[in-house]
Amino acid sequence: MLIALAVALSAFLGLTARYFVWPRLPVLPPHIDAIVELAGPGDDDRDRLATQLAREHRADYLVQSTLSSDAESGRCLPAPPGVTVLCFHPDPDTTRGEAEAIARYAREYGWKSVVIVTTADHAWRARLRVTRCFPGQVYVATSHLPPLYWFRQIPYQWAASAKAELVQTTC
Template identity: 50%
Template structure:
């Protein structure tokens, strides 16, 4: 009779350990998602050389224009790339030069390449990049590869309906940026 009790206890212990391990992975993934994609570290300096608004979903333009109105930088660079913000080049902000561009390729890397070249021509040392929260860490990583100065990120709100798509897309794009496309 003891031989039958022992395998059942081992099986129960194995199930408990498996469930605990799966729960730990789920909690760790949720915490990493919260830290990296939902609430990334955000801080913008009082002054930078340029404000760069990336294309894509979310209400980025009001954030970029507010930073420009606060004269956080003398230049506002607006990407009209793939899934641009949906309008023409924004109206000028007094005292701030506005540059609009279409990146090639039309993604964050294309935006970083264009801005990196622009920064070298203008001797910029710091940027405030306007992105959505799921894009913030990835944008900072990619811009850091194409720009030798300091890269700060200001996040714009994302519509609630965009989150279910942006979380898996954000993880996939971040893994791709970190592991496969490592150059500017």
């Protein structure tokens, strides 16, 4: 019984590490069509990373998923020269809603590739959701998640990932 428990715990920890702590991500190409910052914990570092990628001219569009009040007023990330900044509030206010919005923007602006800016714990599920809605290339860049958030985010991401895999299997 103890051996089975040790094996199950090791498998759980291994999967947690693989999918939520150190996800395998493809290398970002030099240029993609859009940088899309998803909302969630660690927003300040996401803002920094998304803006840094835009300042490096990695994309022509910088898009931010944000609060309804910010989206309506146009209070988005600062626009680096030569980069168009867009912001939106997803409906529903979930990763699935963000993926649907990315697909709409992609159709409207002709995007063939995007990089999603999120945290490591969210990377696998965010990529899954976006690839279900958007037929182009999807890359992920991860920002820092404050240490105190990990205790809440790991169980949340397990539950949300199970829901994405077993219940909500389409865009």
